[in-house]
Amino acid sequence: MHRFANPARFMRLSAAIMPWCAALAAVLLGLGLYLALFVAPPDYQQGEDVRIMFIHVPAAWMASFVYALMALASAVAIIWRHPLADIAAQSAAPLGAGFTLLCLVTGSLWGERMWGTWWVWDARLTSVLVLFFLYLGYIALVNAFDEPGRGARAGAILALVGVVNLPIIKFSVDWWNTLHQPASVFRLGGPTIAPSMLWPLLVMALGFMLFFAALLMVRMRTALIAAKVRALRLAEVERHAAAVLTPRQAALP
Amino acid sequence: MTAFRRLILRDLRLAFRQGGDAAMVVGFFVLTVILFPFGVGPEPELLARIAAGIVWVTALLAALLSLERLFQADWEDGSLEALALMPLPLEAQVLAKCLAHWLVTGLPLSLVAPLLALLLHLEPAGYPVLVLSLLLGTPSLSLIGAVGAALSLGARRGGVLLSLLVLPLYIPVLIFGVAAIEARIGGFAARPHLLLLGALLAGALPLAPLAAAAALRQALD
Amino acid sequence: MPAPSPSAVSAPGFAGHALACRRGERLVFAGLDFAVPPGGALVLTGPNGSGKSSLLRLMAGLTRPEAGMLAWNGAPIGDDPAAHRARLHFIGHQDAVKPVLTVAETLGFWAGMRGGTEVRAGLERFRLAALADWPCRLLSAGQRRRLALARLVASPAPLWLLDEPANGLDAEALADLLAAIAAQRAAGGAVVLSTHTALPIEGARELSLTAFGRRAA
Numbered sequence: 001m002h003r004f005a006n007p008a009r010f011m012r013l014s015a016a017i018m019p020w021c022a023a024l025a026a027v028l029l030g031l032g033l034y035l036a037l038f039v040a041p042p043d044y045q046q047g048e049d050v051r052i053m054f055i056h057v058p059a060a061w062m063a064s065f066v067y068a069l070m071a072l073a074s075a076v077a078i079i080w081r082h083p084l085a086d087i088a089a090q091s092a093a094p095l096g097a098g099f100t101l102l103c104l105v106t107g108s109l110w111g112e113r114m115w116g117t118w119w120v121w122d123a124r125l126t127s128v129l130v131l132f133f134l135y136l137g138y139i140a141l142v143n144a145f146d147e148p149g150r151g152a153r154a155g156a157i158l159a160l161v162g163v164v165n166l167p168i169i170k171f172s173v174d175w176w177n178t179l180h181q182p183a184s185v186f187r188l189g190g191p192t193i194a195p196s197m198l199w200p201l202l203v204m205a206l207g208f209m210l211f212f213a214a215l216l217m218v219r220m221r222t223a224l225i226a227a228k229v230r231a232l233r234l235a236e237v238e239r240h241a242a243a244v245l246t247p248r249q250a251a252l253p
Numbered sequence: 254m255t256a257f258r259r260l261i262l263r264d265l266r267l268a269f270r271q272g273g274d275a276a277m278v279v280g281f282f283v284l285t286v287i288l289f290p291f292g293v294g295p296e297p298e299l300l301a302r303i304a305a306g307i308v309w310v311t312a313l314l315a316a317l318l319s320l321e322r323l324f325q326a327d328w329e330d331g332s333l334e335a336l337a338l339m340p341l342p343l344e345a346q347v348l349a350k351c352l353a354h355w356l357v358t359g360l361p362l363s364l365v366a367p368l369l370a371l372l373l374h375l376e377p378a379g380y381p382v383l384v385l386s387l388l389l390g391t392p393s394l395s396l397i398g399a400v401g402a403a404l405s406l407g408a409r410r411g412g413v414l415l416s417l418l419v420l421p422l423y424i425p426v427l428i429f430g431v432a433a434i435e436a437r438i439g440g441f442a443a444r445p446h447l448l449l450l451g452a453l454l455a456g457a458l459p460l461a462p463l464a465a466a467a468a469l470r471q472a473l474d
Numbered sequence: 475m476p477a478p479s480p481s482a483v484s485a486p487g488f489a490g491h492a493l494a495c496r497r498g499e500r501l502v503f504a505g506l507d508f509a510v511p512p513g514g515a516l517v518l519t520g521p522n523g524s525g526k527s528s529l530l531r532l533m534a535g536l537t538r539p540e541a542g543m544l545a546w547n548g549a550p551i552g553d554d555p556a557a558h559r560a561r562l563h564f565i566g567h568q569d570a571v572k573p574v575l576t577v578a579e580t581l582g583f584w585a586g587m588r589g590g591t592e593v594r595a596g597l598e599r600f601r602l603a604a605l606a607d608w609p610c611r612l613l614s615a616g617q618r619r620r621l622a623l624a625r626l627v628a629s630p631a632p633l634w635l636l637d638e639p640a641n642g643l644d645a646e647a648l649a650d651l652l653a654a655i656a657a658q659r660a661a662g663g664a665v666v667l668s669t670h671t672a673l674p675i676e677g678a679r680e681l682s683l684t685a686f687g688r689r690a691a
Contacts, residue, residue, distance in 0.1 A: 078467075133421045140417055144408035147498045153471040154404045158418065161400055161464050165422050168453070172425035175449075179432055231499055238500075256587045263575075263583050270574035331568025338534055339587045340560040474537050 007224050010084055014217040022214040028207030035200035049113040050197075052106050058205040059103035060124070062212060063131055064166075066096030070138070071163035074156035084220070086152040087227075089159060090142055091219035095212055097135035103128050123177035127170050134162045256341040257349050264353035267326075274319050275357040279365055282315040286369045297374040304373035305434035308383065309390075311369075312362045313423055316391060319358050320398040320419070321405075321412045323350060324469065328406050337473055343466040347403075351395045351462070359391025375434075382437040382447070389450040390430040396454075396461035397422050403468035426453055486547050487511040488533070488633055488664050493542035495528045502528045504541070508681055510664040512632075515655065515675050518668040520683035526668035527567070529683070530637045533666060534564040546633075560588070562633040567641070569622040573611035577602055577621055580610055581628050590629020600624045600650050616642050620650070627654055634658060636667035 036054035043050035070089045077085035107125045108118050119125075142155040254262075268274050289307050293299060327333040337343055366387050367380050375383065401419035405411045433446035487510050494504035502525035510516045518526045531537050533544065535551060535558050544551045551558040571580055581593050581602075597603040600620040610618065619642045626634055634655075640648055655665050655675060667673075 130421050130424060133417070137414075137418045137421065140414055141404060141408070144405065144410065144414050146409075149498055150407070150471070150474075153474070154408075154468060157400075157464055157468050157471070158404055161422070164460065165425075168425050168456075169421070172428040172449075176428040176432065179435075227499070234500060254586065256589070259583060259586045266579075267572060267574060326572075330570055330572070331566055332570040332572070334536065334566055334568070335564070335570045335584065336587075337536065338559050338562065338564050340556060340589075341587065342556065 006082070006084055011221060011224060014221055018214055018217045018221075021210055021217065025207055025210035025214055028203055028210060032200055032204035032207045035203060040197050040200045041194075046114065049110065052110045052113075053197075054200055054204050056103060056106035056110060057201060058208040059099045059106060060128060061205055062099040062208050063096060063103050063128060065209075066092050066099060066212065067131065067134070067159075067166065068163065070096065071159045074159035077152070077156045078160070086156065087220050087223045088216070089156060090152060091216055091223055093135060093139050093142070093155075095215055095219070097132065097139065099208070099212070100128060100132040100135055104132060121177070121180075123174045126177070127173045130169050130173065131166070134166070138162065256339065257345055260336075260341070260346055260349040261353045261356075264350055265356060268353070268357045274322070275361050278315045278319050278358045279361050281318055282311055282362055282365060283369060285311045285314065286372070289373070301374040301376060304370055304375040305379060305383065305431050305438075307373060308366050308369055308375075309387075309427055309430045309434075312366065312387060312391065313394060313427060315362055316358050316394045317398060317416055317419060317423075319354070320395075320402045321415055323354055323399055323402040324406055325402070325411070328472070333469065334473055337469065343469060344462040347399055347462040347465045347469070348458075351392070351399050354399070355392050355395040359387070359395055363387035363391060376438045379434045379438045382434045382443045385447060386430040386433045386443075386450060389447060389454060390426045393426050393450070393454045393457045394423060396457040397426075399465040400461050400468060403465040403472065406469070406472040426450065429453065485509060485511065487514060488544075488546055488666070490533070490539075490544045491542055493529075493532065493544070494540040495525060495532055495537070496540040497528060501540070503683060506542070510666060510679075512662045512664060513659045515659060515665045515667070515678035517673065517675060517678045517680045518666065518683060519670070519680060524683035526683055527637050530564070530635050530666065530668060531566075534562060534635050535559065536564075561631055562635055563626050563629075563631045564635045564637075565622055565626065565639055566637050569618045571610045571613070571618045571621055574609060576607050576609055577613070578606040580621060581624050584625045585628035588629040588631070592628045592630065596624035596626070596628030599627045599654055600647065616644055616647060619643060620647050623651060623654070626658070630661075630663075632663045634663065634665045634667070636665070638668055638670070640669055640671065640673060 032054065036051055040051070040054070042048050070092050073085045073089035073092065076082050077089060104125070107122075107128070111120050111122075111125070112118050138155055138158055141158055142151040145151040145154070286307060289303075290300060293303070324333060327336065336346055339346070363384055366383055370380060370383055398415075398419050401415045401422075404418060405414045408414050429446045429449045433443040433450065436446055437443040489507075489509040491507050493506040493508075495502045495506075506529070508516060518529060520526055528537070532539055535544075535555055546558065546561065570584070575583070578593065578597070581596055585591065585593050585596065594603070597606055600623055602617070602620055602624060605613070605617065610621070613621065623639060639651055643651060652673070652675065655667075658665055
C-alpha cells in the first residue's frame with residue numbers, strides 16, 4: 001500500500017533525526033539566552049527592557065513561518081494527496097498558535113514597559129493578533145468534524161485561503177494604523193539593529209526553529225501512531241463482525 | 254434562460270417565499286445599531302464620531318448572520334449533491350448563490366444604512382460614501398462568507414465556527430469601508446479607499462467561488 | 475456475474491475497472507469491475523454497509539476512487555468531468571425538494587439546470603400532473619420520491635444512477651419507475667441502480683456486494 005510506505009520511511013527518519021534536533025535546539029536556546037541576557041548590551045533608550053526582544057522577535061518570525069509552512073503542506077496535500085502533508089499541517093497548527101501567543105504576550109509585556117499600557121493597537125501587534133485568530137479558526141475547523149479526513153481536507157483549503165488573505169490583512173492593518181496613529185510611536189523591533197544584538201537574536205531564532213522542528217516531529221509521529229491504532233481497531237471490529245454475522249462469507253479468500 | 258440565472262431566481266424565490274431572511278437581517282441590523290446609544294450614551298458628538306464604525310461593524314455581523322444557511326439547507330435536503338452534478342460548474346453556481354445572497358442581504362443593508370446613520374448623527378457629507386462603500390463592500394462579505402459557509406458545512410457548532418473562520422478575513426473590508434467614510438467627513442478624498450474596496454471585490458470575485466466550490470466538493474466527498 | 479476483463483473498459487457504454495473505495499479510514503471495496511453496455515442495466519445488491527451507495531457516488535463522480543478507473547465509451551471520465559456530469563442523472567436517498575416551491579417549479583428548475591424541457595412528460599410519467607401547482611410541503615413522502623424520479627424523464631440523459639429508487643414507492647409508482655427504466659433502455663440509455671428487494675428488470679446484470687469489502691461471485 002503506497003499510503004503506508006511513506007509514513008513508514010518518515011517514522012524511521014524522524015526517529016534518527018529527532019533526538020539530535022532536540023539536543024541542538026536545547027544548546028542553541030541555552031546559548032542564545034545567555035547571549036541575550038548577559039552578553040548583549042542594554043539599549044541606550046530602553047535599557048534592560050530591550051532583552052525581551054530576543055524572545056518576542058523570533059516568536060513573531062516563527063508565527064508567520066509556521067503559517068506559511070502549513071499553507072505549503074496544505075497545497076501539497078490538496079495537489080498530490082500526500083498522506084504526510086495533512087498530518088504535517090495539522091501538527092504544525094497548535095505549535096504556530098503557541099508561537100503567536102508567545103509573541104503577543106511578550107509584546108504586551110514589552111508594551112507595558114515602553115508605553116505604560118498592556119495593549120497598544122500597533123500595526124504589527126494587531127496583525128499578529130489577527131494571525132492568532134486565523135490559527136484558532138484552523139484548529140477549530142480541523143477538529144469540528146466527526147470524520148477526521150473531512151477536517152483535514154477542509155483545513156487544507158482554509159490554510160490556503162488564509163495565506164492568500166494574510167498579506168491583504170497585513171496591508172490593510174498597516175493602512176488603518178497610519179490613518180489613526182501619529183508615526184512618532186516607537187515600533188517594536190525596529191529595522192536598524194546593532195550587530196551585538198543581532199547575533200544573539202539569530203542564535204535564538206535558529207534555536208526556536210530547531211525546537212519547532214523537534215516538536216513537529218514528535219507531534220507527527222504521535223498522529224501517525226494514533227492513526228495506526230485506529231486502523232487496527234477498525235480491522236479488529238470488522239473481523240469480529242464478519243466472523244459473527246456472516247461466517248460463510250468470512251471464509252471466502 | 255441560462256442555468257446561472259435559473260439558480261439565482263430559485264434562490265431569490267426561496268428567500269421571498271420563506272419570507273424571512275432579508276427581513277430578519279435588516280431587523281437585526283436596525284436593532285443592534287439602536288443598542289449602541291444605550292451602551293455609549295446619547296451625546297450626538299460621540300455618536301457622530303463612531304457612527305461609520307458602528308454601521309459598518311453591525312452590517313458585517315448582520316451579513317454573517319444569514320451566511321450559515323447559504324449552503325446548509327441545500328446540503329440537508331440533497332439539493333447540493335444534485336447541484337454538484339449539474340453541467341454548470343460548481344464555481345459558477347457558488348457565484349450565483351452569492352449574488353442571490355447579496356441581493357437579499359447586502360443590498361437591503363446598504364439601502365437601510367442612511368436611516369441608521371441619521372439616528373447616529375453621521376455628518377451629512379458621509380451619507381453618499383456610506384451607501385457607496387456598503388454597496389462595494391457587502392458583495393465581498395457574501396463571497397468571503399461563502400467560503401466559510403462551505404468549509405463549516407456539516408461541522409459541529411457550525412454557526413460559531415463560521416464566525417471564527419470568517420471574521421478575521423472581513424477585517425480589510427471593514428477597514429477600507431470605514432476609512433472611506435471618515436476620509437470624506439474629514440475633508441479628504443474617499444476615492445482611494447473605495448478603489449481598495451473595489452480591488453478586494455475584484456480579488457474575491459474569482460477566488461472565493463474557487464475556494465468555496467473546492468470546499469463544497471470535499472463536503473460531498 | 476463473470477467479472478469483465480480490462481478490455482471491457484474500452485467497450486461502448488459505462489464501465490469500471492479495479493475500483494477501490496475508501497470511506498474515512500475504512501476500505502469499503504477493492505478490485506471491483508463492472509460494465510454496462512448501452513441499453514443495459516446493472517442492479518447492485520448487498521447488505522447495508524456493503525458499499526452500494528459508495529459505488530454509485532463514485533460512478534457519479536461525487537467521490538474519487540482510491541484506485542482503478544471509470545470509463546464512458548472507452549474514455550476515462552476523469553479526463554472530462556463536465557461531460558460526465560452532463561450525461562448522467564444521479565438520484566440519491568434524498569429528494570432535493572423544497573417545501574415552498576410548487577411541484578412544477580421544482581421539476582422545472584432541475585430540468586432547466588440541465589437544459590431539459592420535458593417537464594410535462596416527467597409529471598405525467600409519475601402521475602404528478604394533477605399536483606403541478608401544489609407547494610411541495612403538502613406532498614407525502616411517496617409523492618416527493620416520485621417528484622425526484624420525474625427529473626429522470628424531464629431532462630433525458632444517457633446514464634441513470636439510482637440509489638434505492640424503489641424506496642417508499644407504492645406498487646403503482648414502482649410500475650411507473652420500471653416503465654421509465656424500460657423506456658430509457660429502449661432508447662439506448664444505461665441504468666445502474668441499487669436495491670434491497672428483487673426488482674423485475676429484464677436482462678439486468680446483478681452485481682452483488684458483500685459486507686466488509688469482499689465481492690461474492
